[in-house]
Amino acid sequence: xxxxxxxxxxxxxxxxxxxxxxxxxxxxxxxxxxxxxxxxxxxxxxxxxxxxxxxxxxxxxxxxxxxxxxxxxxxxxxxxxxxxxxxxxxxxxxxxxxxxxxxxxxxxxxxxxxxxxxxxxxxxxxxxxxxxxxxxxxxxxxxxxxxxxxxxxxxxxxxxxxxxxxxxxxxxxxxxxxxxxxxxxxxxxxxxxxxxxxxxxxxxxxxxxxxxxxxxxxxxxxxxxxxxxxxxxxxxxxxxxxxxxxxxxxxxxxxxxxxxxxxxxxxxxxxxxxxxxxxxxxxxxxxxxxxxxxxxxxxxxxxxxxxxxxxxxxxxxxxxxxxxxxxxxxxxxxxxxxxxxxxxxxxxxxxxxxxxxxxxxxxxxxxxxxxxxxxxxxxxxxxxxxxxxxxxxxxxxxxxxxxxxxxxxxxxxxxxxxxxxxxxxxxxxxxxxxxxxxxxxxxxxxxxxxxxxx
Amino acid sequence: xxxxxxxxxxxxxxxxxxxxxxxxxxxxxxxxxxxxxxxxxxxxxxxxxxxxxxxxxxxxxxxxxxxxxxxxxxxxxxxxxxxxxxxxxxxxxxxxxxxxxxxxxxxxxxxxxxxxxxxxxxxxxxxxxxxxxxxxxxxxxxxxxxxxxxxxxxxxxxxxxxxxxxxxxxxxxxxxxxxxxxxxxxxxxxxxxxxxxxxxxxxxxxxxxxxxxxxxxxxxxxxxxxxxxxxxxxxxxxxxxxxxxxxxxxxxxxxxxxxxxxxxxxxxxxxxxxxxxxxxxxxxxxxxxxxxxxxxxxxxxxxxxxxxxxxxxxxxxxxxxxxxxxxxxxxxxxxxxxxxxxxxxxxxxxxxxxxxxxxxxxxxxxxxxxxxxxxxxxxxxxxxxxxxxxxxxxxxxxxxxxxxxxxxxxxxxxxxxxxxxxxxxxxxxxxxxxxxxxxxxxxxxxxxxxxxxx
Numbered sequence: 001x002x003x004x005x006x007x008x009x010x011x012x013x014x015x016x017x018x019x020x021x022x023x024x025x026x027x028x029x030x031x032x033x034x035x036x037x038x039x040x041x042x043x044x045x046x047x048x049x050x051x052x053x054x055x056x057x058x059x060x061x062x063x064x065x066x067x068x069x070x071x072x073x074x075x076x077x078x079x080x081x082x083x084x085x086x087x088x089x090x091x092x093x094x095x096x097x098x099x100x101x102x103x104x105x106x107x108x109x110x111x112x113x114x115x116x117x118x119x120x121x122x123x124x125x126x127x128x129x130x131x132x133x134x135x136x137x138x139x140x141x142x143x144x145x146x147x148x149x150x151x152x153x154x155x156x157x158x159x160x161x162x163x164x165x166x167x168x169x170x171x172x173x174x175x176x177x178x179x180x181x182x183x184x185x186x187x188x189x190x191x192x193x194x195x196x197x198x199x200x201x202x203x204x205x206x207x208x209x210x211x212x213x214x215x216x217x218x219x220x221x222x223x224x225x226x227x228x229x230x231x232x233x234x235x236x237x238x239x240x241x242x243x244x245x246x247x248x249x250x251x252x253x254x255x256x257x258x259x260x261x262x263x264x265x266x267x268x269x270x271x272x273x274x275x276x277x278x279x280x281x282x283x284x285x286x287x288x289x290x291x292x293x294x295x296x297x298x299x300x301x302x303x304x305x306x307x308x309x310x311x312x313x314x315x316x317x318x319x320x321x322x323x324x325x326x327x328x329x330x331x332x333x334x335x336x337x338x339x340x341x342x343x344x345x346x347x348x349x350x351x352x353x354x355x356x357x358x359x360x361x362x363x364x365x366x367x368x369x370x371x372x373x374x375x376x377x378x379x380x381x382x383x384x385x386x387x388x389x390x391x392x393x394x395x396x397x398x399x400x401x402x403x404x405x406x407x408x409x410x411x412x413x414x415x416x417x418x419x420x421x422x423x424x425x426x427x428x429x430x431x432x433x434x435x436x437x438x439x440x441x442x443x444x445x446x447x448x449x450x451x452x453x454x
Numbered sequence: 455x456x457x458x459x460x461x462x463x464x465x466x467x468x469x470x471x472x473x474x475x476x477x478x479x480x481x482x483x484x485x486x487x488x489x490x491x492x493x494x495x496x497x498x499x500x501x502x503x504x505x506x507x508x509x510x511x512x513x514x515x516x517x518x519x520x521x522x523x524x525x526x527x528x529x530x531x532x533x534x535x536x537x538x539x540x541x542x543x544x545x546x547x548x549x550x551x552x553x554x555x556x557x558x559x560x561x562x563x564x565x566x567x568x569x570x571x572x573x574x575x576x577x578x579x580x581x582x583x584x585x586x587x588x589x590x591x592x593x594x595x596x597x598x599x600x601x602x603x604x605x606x607x608x609x610x611x612x613x614x615x616x617x618x619x620x621x622x623x624x625x626x627x628x629x630x631x632x633x634x635x636x637x638x639x640x641x642x643x644x645x646x647x648x649x650x651x652x653x654x655x656x657x658x659x660x661x662x663x664x665x666x667x668x669x670x671x672x673x674x675x676x677x678x679x680x681x682x683x684x685x686x687x688x689x690x691x692x693x694x695x696x697x698x699x700x701x702x703x704x705x706x707x708x709x710x711x712x713x714x715x716x717x718x719x720x721x722x723x724x725x726x727x728x729x730x731x732x733x734x735x736x737x738x739x740x741x742x743x744x745x746x747x748x749x750x751x752x753x754x755x756x757x758x759x760x761x762x763x764x765x766x767x768x769x770x771x772x773x774x775x776x777x778x779x780x781x782x783x784x785x786x787x788x789x790x791x792x793x794x795x796x797x798x799x800x801x802x803x804x805x806x807x808x809x810x811x812x813x814x815x816x817x818x819x820x821x822x823x824x825x826x827x828x829x830x831x832x833x834x835x836x837x838x839x840x841x842x843x844x845x846x847x848x849x850x851x852x853x854x855x856x857x858x859x860x861x862x863x864x865x866x867x868x869x870x871x872x873x874x875x876x877x878x879x880x881x882x883x884x885x886x887x888x889x890x891x892x893x894x895x896x897x898x899x900x901x902x903x904x905x906x907x908x
Contacts, residue, residue, distance in 0.1 A: 154765070181669075195668060199766040208730030209881050214649060214851025215635075216875075217753040217781050218745035219736045220729045224754035225689075231679060232686030275674045276662030279806030282673045291672035299671040300678035301769050306756035307777055311609070312653040312814045314779060314851075315755050315880070323761055325768060327671050352733030360766045397668025397768075421670075426769070427663050 003449070006136050007128070007441050014128040014441065015111070015434070017047070019104040021086075021120050022113040028064055028087035028154045037150050040086045041065045044123075044148055051131045053146065061158035064150030068169075071130075072143045077452050079143035081172040081411075083401055084123035084179060085152030088115040089426045096428035109434050116432040118425035122178035122418055123148060125437060129445035141452035145172055149401075152179075155361060160404055167408065174374055174451070175405045178440065180417025183393045184265045185433065188382035188443060190375065191415035193293065193394035194402060196328035196365035198338045199301075202227070202345065203356040204320045213314040221352035223320030224305050231322070233348050234298055238284035241298040241326070243344040249331045251367075253286075253294050261289050264391055274422045293394035297327045298341075323360075327396065334362035363400040364407075372412045377450040382416065385443025416447065457903070460590045461582070461895050468582040468895065469565070469888070471501070473558040475540075475574050476567040482518055482541035482608045491604050494540045495519045498577075498602055505585045507600065515612035518604030522623075525584075526597045531906050533597035535626040535865075537855055538577035538633060539606030542569035543880045550882035563888050570886040572879035576632035576872055577602060579891060583899035595906035599626055603855075606633075609815060614858055621862065628828055628905070629859045632894065634871025637847045638719045639887065642836035642897060644829065645869035647747065647848035648856060650782035650819035652792045653755075656681070656799065657810040658774045667768040675806035677774030678759050685776070687802050688752055692738035695752045695780070697798040700791065705784045705821075707740075707748050715743050718845055728876045747848035751781045752795075777814075781850065788816035817854040818861075826866045831904040836870065839897025870901065 001009075026040035027033040041058050044067045049056045053069035064087060072079070091101035091114045099105040104113035115121065126146070133140050147170065149159040163170055182189040206221040236242045266289050272280060282291040291297075305320030307313035326337055338359045349355055368375075370392060382390035395415070402413050418440035424430045455463075480494035481487040495512050498521045503510045507523035518541060526533070545555035545568045553559040558567035569575065580600070587594055601624065603613040617624055636643040660675040690696045720743050726734060736745040745751075759774030761767035780791055792813045803809055822829075824846060836844035849869070856867050872894035878884045 197668070197768070199768070206729075206731045209878070211729070212851060212880055213753045213755055213779060214651065214781060215849070215879075216729070216746060217779075217850060218749055218751035219725075219734050219742040221731050221733060221735045222754055224757040225685060227757070228682040228685035228754070231682035235679075271673075275660075275665070275670070277660045277675050277806055278808060279675065279804075280673050281675050281804075281806055288673040292670060295672055297672035299667045299770060300676055300682070300760065301667055301767060302760035302762050302771075303678040303681070303774070304758040304760075304762045306754065306758075308756050308758045308775070312777070312779070313755060314651070314653070316753060317756075320757070321762070323766070325667060325671075325766070327668060350733075350735075352731055352735050354732060395669070396671060397666060424663070425669075426666050 001136060003132060003136050003445055004442055006132050007438070007445065010132070011438060018121060018124040021124060022104045022115050023102055025102045026087050026150065027090050028151050029090055037064045037087060041067050041150060044086055047127055048146065051127065052134045053130070059162065061162065063158055066150070066159060066162060067148040068146065070145045071140050074140060074143045074452070077142045078173040078454055079145065080174050080176050080451060081170055081405070082126055082144060082146040082176045084126065084177070085119045085149045086123060087150040087153050088118070088120065089153050091428070093428060098429055106434065110431040111434055111437065112429055112431040114430050116430055117419040117423040118430065119152065119179045121432040121437060122440065125178055125418060125440040125444055128441045129448060132441065132445050133448060141449045145170060156401055159401060163404065163408070171409065172411065174411050175402065175413040177399060177402060177413065177415050178417055178444070179399060180395050180415045181419040181421050182417065182436065183391060184267065185420060186386065186388055186435065187265055188386040188388060188390040188439065189393045189417065190378055190382070190390060191395040191417060192368040192370050192392050194366045194398055195396050196332065196334050197325055197361065197363045197398045198328065198334045198341070199325040199360045200323070200338070200341065201358045201360055202322045202324070204349070204353050205318055206353045207316065207318050209318050211316045213316045216316055220316060221350060222316050223353055224317065226350045226353050227303065227320045227322055229350065230345065230348050231300060239282050241296065243298070243340050245340045246296065246337065249333065250296060251330045253290060258290065260392070261287070264393065292396040294329060296329050296332060298324065299327070300324045328365045330365050330367045332365060334364055338362060363398045364403045366403045366406060368413060373454060374412050374414060374451070377454060378414050378416055378447055381447035381450050382443045384446050386439040416444065455590060457586060457590050457899055458896055460586050461892070461899065464586065465892060472575060472578040475578060476558045476569050477556055479556045480541050480604065481544050482605050483544055491518045491541060495521050495604060498540055501581055502600065505581065506588045507584070513616065515616065517612055520604070520613060520616060521602040522600065524599045525594050528594060528597045528906070531596045532627040532908055533599065534628050534630050534905060535624055535859070536580055536598060536600040536630045538580065538631070539573045539603045540577060541604040541607050542572070542574065543607050545882070547882060552883055560888065564885040565888055565891065566883060566885040568884050570884055571873040571877040572884065573606065573633045575886040575891060576894065579632055579872060579894035579898050582895045583902060586895065586899050587902060595903045599624060610855060613855060617858065617862070625863065626865065628865050629856065629867040631853065631856060631867065631869050632871055632898070633853060634849050634869045635873040635875050636871065636890065637845060638721065639874060640840065640842055640889065641719055642840040642842060642844040642893065643847045643871065644832055644836070644844060645849040645871060646822040646824050646846050648820045648852055649850050650786065650788050650857070651779055651815065651817045651852045652782065652788045652795070653779040653814045654777070654792070654795065655812045655814055656776045656778070658803070658807050659772060659809070660807045661770060661772050663772050665770045667770045670770055674770060675804060676770050677807055678771065680804045680807050681757065681774045681776055683804065684799065684802050685754060693736050694738070695750065697752070697794050699794045700750065703785045703787065704750060707744060712744065714846070715741070718847065746850040748783060750783050750786060752778065753781070754778045782819045784819050784821045786819060788818055792816065817852045818857045820857045820860060822867060827908060828866050828868060828905070831908060832868050832870055832901055835901035835904050836897045838900050840893040870898065
């Protein structure tokens with residue numbers, strides 16, 4: 001039986017299996033789900049063993065376990081490292097889900113469940129592809145090392161530590177990750193660029209305690225006003241980040257890159273409709289797609305202080321808080337940017353308050369050199385799997401593990417994702433297109449095959 | 455026995471009684487304290503009856519009961535309406551209290567408990583004064599109507615409705631309120647001005663749902679940024695409220711008023727120390743005292759949106775919220791100001807978002823004409839009670855009931871308060887100076903006596 005025939009015949013079985021995995025609420029951010037995380041790790045380890053993968057390990061860490069498996073019986077063939085994560089975002093607000101987040105449901109040829117797109121569904125594409133290869137050929141065409149983590153949604157700290165301490169264990173010729181999106185429905189895509197990130201928290205203190213805004217209002221510094229004044233000044237009129245030196249190391253977008261972006265089947269109108277706001281914003285001189293994929297940004301992620309309950313309370317709060325982040329592009333350095341941002345925040349901040357500035361996390365931007373022949377192999381595999389020409393795209397988000405592996409081993413990283421930006425990865429009604437799921441299984445299986453010929 | 459001797463001899467008894475009242479956690483904002491509110495109302499009704507007040511009523515309302523009592527056996531003498539409230543603010547954060555909020559404790563001659571200053575302690579000053587007069591003279595020198603409410607901290611809605619519907623019941627020659635502060639320790643004070651208030655809530659919506667700030671950051675309107683941009687523009691460089699027409703009806707501060715303010719024993723240094731911020735702020739051209747008592751303001755009371763938990767979450771929230779208020783002075787009209795503020799907010803707000811603007815509450819500013827002889831009577835009584843010259847001050851906060859009675863009956867309102875601005879009325883470790891408590895009982899008792907001579 002041919003590989004694609006096998007995959008076609010086992011569609012139902014694969015989907016049922018994925019649903020089993022999606023039913024486990026492996027929410028990494030919440031300690032009450034510790035047992036579920038462990039159940040998911042066990043489920044994956046069992047499945048990897050059943051497929052025929054070897055050396056299956058559930059590796060305990062300080063937080064959530066890693067799952068590792070390998071198959072190394074293809075001497076002379078490349079070794080690929082496959083990465084994915086089995087933890088998911090919290091489902092809140094649950095009342096906005098059409099069907100319960102951990103009871104997978106198919107509607108309009110889409111599979112709805114927390115983790116369907118990010119990233120259990122995409123991890124399962126690899127499991128199904130590997131299983132299909134094993135069943136059809138009795139072996140894998142290349143050597144495979146697979147590492148699955150349970151902390152992607154909470155910072156991947158223990159994965160990074162473990163890989164750094166076991167450098168030889170993970171040595172390989174390429175990294176394959178399926179945790180990104182396609183540019184449009186039905187258009188298979190390889191992401192060759194990721195933005196980096198520095199994430200900050202700011203605590204501003206005015207009065208030493210909350211004060212009555214009637215008794216004190218008009219004479220004392222209000223931390224919420226101070227934060228508003230600050231953030232209003234961190235962008236200029238052209239939508240550029242107003243931090244001196246912020247753009248100094250930004251590699252300009254080449255004319256060829258801009259042409260390639262414009263040629264993509266990406267619809268500004270569909271984007272606008274999905275966002276649903278009365279208007280879009282952004283840095284002057286760039287298209288929306290350039291803004292989200294190729295340009296650095298500064299974005300408020302949280303802002304709070306004072307009275308947030310029902311009705312009126314006349315308070316001047318002692319403290320105000322902000323969480324914000326800068327998305328970075330080549331060749332910006334997250335540490336350097338964090339220092340520039342902190343300096344500017346302290347410079348602009350009113351001297352009537354005190355502040356605590358923290359950098360919570362940092363991740364480097366990444367841009368692949370697409371000249372490596374592995375990318376041609378990936379494009380062909382995607383084209384076969386989807387019956388449509390594959391394209392190179394970028395991704396506005398960050399996958400710190402990609403940069404980590406890239407730096408540690410200097411190997412090519414192929415980001416072959418099967419989600420869509422509007423599949424609500426971190427929101428209610430997360431879903432995955434079933435066409436993309438099955439196209440993904442076909443493409444990934446074909447990709448493993450193609451890698452043998454490199 | 456003289457009145458003051460009686461009061462001196464019954465200090466312990468009065469204080470113990472007040473502590474009994476303070477032990478009842480009559481928190482009006484929390485429905486789980488409904489029974490405590492009822493207990494406090496019952497305690498007061500019983501006490502009023504025991505003193506010899508008549509027609510004692512516990513009047514149920516849609517929320518918390520009113521307590522009413524009267525004594526009307528002084529024909530030919532004035533009738534005074536005494537107002538106070540027996541509900542208190544929630545004690546949170548409880549961990550910041552040195553002793554538990556509902557276990558009164560005396561330290562450094564101060565009585566610590568939630569409600570000690572605001573307003574149970576001041577209500578009890580009147581109860582103790584009335585009791586002392588009854589015990590010493592067997593009667594009261596004037597006719598007294600007393601109304602105590604349990605909703606002051608949550609908007610007084612039912613009090614206002616009840617008084618409007620029972621206008622004759624409350625008809626009187628003057629209103630006496632003890633719910634304000636003294637200008638400095640030991641300096642008895644009468645507040646002749648209160649600021650008004652309009653309180654607003656703003657909900658800003660950008661994207662129709664929360665978005666990933668990596669995937670979307672740089673191209674979509676962020677409601678938190680939009681709110682920052684807005685509030686940064688609602689003040690000008692001179693600290694003035696940047697709402698066209700905002701100052702149009704403001705009665706300028708007369709040179710004589712400014713001189714009187716400067717002559718008060720109010721210490722900018724003590725104020726600065728109490729606030730504890732590295733600096734003060736405010737409208738150019740005015741002193742801190744003028745800013746908090748006599749000038750209108752616009753103040754953020756709450757601001758929130760996005761991720762407020764631990765660590766980093768890369769979200770662009772769909773919504774951002776702000777609660778803010780304008781404090782008003784004569785002759786600003788709250789409704790008119792609310793319209794001007796809403797118009798300016800809508801004008802300045804980015805057109806990339808939608809907004810919902812609500813006015814949550816309104817209260818008029820109030821300024822007494824101090825020419826009425828009742829104020830001389832009050833000054834003399836305070837001077838006798840405290841052994842120190844009393845002064846006229848203003849108050850930055852609002853007491854909507856004062857404006858209501860002033861408008862309804864056109865009678866003078868005497869605000870004879872015994873708190874201090876740094877007694878943490880709405881914060882942990884609320885307290886009342888015992889010197890002020892006993893000085894208050896003497897002054898109020900003498901004031902009732904003096905009123906008979908008017």
